[in-house]
Amino acid sequence: MYSISKKIKIGKKALIQKDRFINDEAIPAAVTRFTCCECGQENTVEISPYQSGFPILQIYNENKVISRSELLKNQMTTETSQRMQHYGALTVNDMPTLYFGTNCTSCNANYICIFSYGEKQPSLEVLNISGIWEYQEVE
């Protein structure tokens, strides 16, 4: 799990086993698997609330890593509703949204995972994985 600082180009979306975790399902970590688009390897990802990931703002700020329009076009995030703007302009389900980079354990292809985590309603904590996409660094 790492942060991404170079410009990237988004490729295919990987197939994920499970993308929504409620309350205890995400404690101590939400665990799911995704299938590598290149080699078919099943990779495991573990997301620990309040520990895993980096704020998504860091990658779309000034279009540093990826532009806002790419994030929207690939349906990686949506525009945040007006009353939740404190979470940033782009989020997943209007909740605090994070990302991380990971690699296929077999062929080393690069992937970016985007997810959000927070209290959707009182006593309903939801971790929602928007998706895991293959990416390439742009020279």
Ligand SMILES: [Zn+2]
């Ligand atoms: Zn692979």
